[in-house]
Amino acid sequence: AQSVSQHNHHVILSEAASLELGCNYSYGGTVNLFWYVQYPGQHLQLLLKYFSGDPLVKGIKGFEAEFIKSKFSFNLRKPSVQWSDTAEYFCALSSGADGLTFGKGTHLIIQP
Amino acid sequence: NAGVTQTPKFQVLKTGQSMTLQCAQDMNHEYMSWYRQDPGMGLRLIHYSVGAGITDQGEVPNGYNVSRSTTEDFPLRLLSAAPSQTSVYFCASRTVAGGWNEQFFGPGTRLTVL
Numbered sequence: 001a002q003s004v005s006q007h008n009h010h011v012i013l014s015e016a017a018s019l020e021l022g023c024n025y026s027y028g029g030t031v032n033l034f035w036y037v038q039y040p041g042q043h044l045q046l047l048l049k050y051f052s053g054d055p056l057v058k059g060i061k062g063f064e065a066e067f068i069k070s071k072f073s074f075n076l077r078k079p080s081v082q083w084s085d086t087a088e089y090f091c092a093l094s095s096g097a098d099g100l101t102f103g104k105g106t107h108l109i110i111q112p
Numbered sequence: 113n114a115g116v117t118q119t120p121k122f123q124v125l126k127t128g129q130s131m132t133l134q135c136a137q138d139m140n141h142e143y144m145s146w147y148r149q150d151p152g153m154g155l156r157l158i159h160y161s162v163g164a165g166i167t168d169q170g171e172v173p174n175g176y177n178v179s180r181s182t183t184e185d186f187p188l189r190l191l192s193a194a195p196s197q198t199s200v201y202f203c204a205s206r207t208v209a210g211g212w213n214e215q216f217f218g219p220g221t222r223l224t225v226l
Contacts, residue, residue, distance in 0.1 A: 009152070043218060043219045044202065045217075046214050090155065098157065099145045099170055099204075100157070100215065101171075102156070103154055104153055104154040
């Protein structure tokens with residue numbers, strides 16, 4: 001069975017700090033990987049996705065993620081966070097025709 | 113183009129009551145799915161459908177029924193609600209053309225079972 005593990009459940013940063021959220025997955029075959037963001041009171045929005053090709057993918061709002069196959073990782077990064085980045089972040093995996101397998105989420109709080 | 117819509121936004125039920133959560137999409141997406149979101153658990157797949165007349169179980173299907181009579185609609189039925197079904201429910205859809213594509217999520221239904 002496939003699974004997704006997010007290392008940090010809660011992260012608190014100051015504005016302008018750099019961000020890295022960890023995501024590791026467990027699956028032996030080809031995967032598609034995603035990061036979703038959920039702002040307070042809103043539904044999920046796609047930040048970025050990896051299907052194939054360049055392992056460094058860039059998403060919206062200055063986010064990027066690097067797929068490292070040997071480490072089964074897909075960490076999310078942003079060089080300088082803003083207060084508006086306060087949200088819950090979910091790493092997710094898809095291996096086929098069924099739905100997404102999500103990690104448990106990381107609650108990010110940015111202090112002004 | 114409304115995307116994925118869900119009704120109701122909020123619902124309170126008593127244990128044993130039944131209800132249907134509605135989900136509709138106007139993007140002609142073949143694939144639709146239901147997730148539940150619980151604190152500290154992320155989102156977990158309940159049921160999904162790859163087209164009208166075809167449904168399948170996800171990770172946590174017990175206590176829920178689905179049907180897909182049209183491409184647009186994918187209702188989720190709770191036949192006898194239990195407190196363990198208190199959660200936020202999200203419907204999602206995507207096209208299957210060209211392989212895997214982005215899923216679009218609805219705004220969610222917050223359900224409380226007393």
